[in-house]
Amino acid sequence: MAEPAPIPKPSCALCGGEGFSFQQRDDKAVAVVCECARGCPECGGQGRVYARDGRGYEILRGCGCGADPRRLSALTGLQLPSKFLDRTLASYRCYHPAQQRALLRARRFVDEFVPAAAGQRALLFCGPPGTGKTHLLCGMLRELAVHKSVRGRYEEFFLLLSDIRDGFSRGLSSREWLEPLRLTDVLAIDELGKGGKNREWEQGVLDEIISVRYNAGRPTLLATNYPRATSDWEFKADGAAAETLEQRVGPRIFSRIHEMCDVIDVIGPDQRKDQHDARKARDPSDHGPRY
Secondary structure (H helix, E strand, C coil): CCCCECCCCCCCCCCCCCCEEEEEECCEEEEEECHHHHCCCCCCCCCEEEEECCCCCEEEEEECCCCCHHHHHHHHCCCCCHHHCCCCCCCCCCCCHHHHHHHHHHHHHHHHCCCCCCCCCEEEEECCCCCCHHHHHHHHHHHHHHHHCCCEEEEEHHHHHHHHHHHHHCCCCHHHHHHHHHHCCEEEEECCCCCCCCHHHHHHHHHHHHHHHHHHCCCEEEEECCCCCCCCCCCCCCCCCCCCHHHHHCHHHHHHHHHHEEEEECCCCCHHHHHHHHHHHHCCCCCCCCC
């Protein structure tokens, strides 16, 4: 797929030169063209320009101004959490060498990703809460959509389970909820291992998702608070005993994940806790986190 043609322009105060911004509409973040791109001299704000490819053929491709409708559609389809709409790999802050290694591996994935190519290695980010795993997932999806018009999708595992239950109650078949997850170019599943009491059903759903993605040759990005057995840290869900990721998802799924993914530890201070403590120090009346 041809990349958007670069258009040199001064950085816009509204979009930072990206040519788009997100607007919240009915609980959905929609990517829209920034005003700075509407008067683009190359495409007239249409987002598409004619160019010649390496063989000399004239093709229609996305304009680098940011108005490319395919790119806007890909960005809207990411379903990023509202807090993470502006998170990029460039804005990720490292407080530990493990975070630096995780960031470099995330950048490498984005740089080397080839749309429609099969068999690409995916990533599993393992680390305690607040170390930036969600930031990395969202930053990768965002940059793949911006720079390569890749159609990605973010899902928080526990909320995905809730949506699937709701679909079943409305008569949705397994194929109907599974097919969109199979077709997306890059699927990111956050909070892997987080679930309720029906662990057998939850593992069955995860097994179907992992298997259909694996068989389709499409990469799945994962993040979890649960450690590997060899890790020197542990995680306990509220009121539960400490468990490893293998215990949470089962040996079969754990083995398949290792076959699909490079496992990256994301270790560092809990930034959510540190930010909350900083707010409390400034305002003692602040009784809870706002993230």
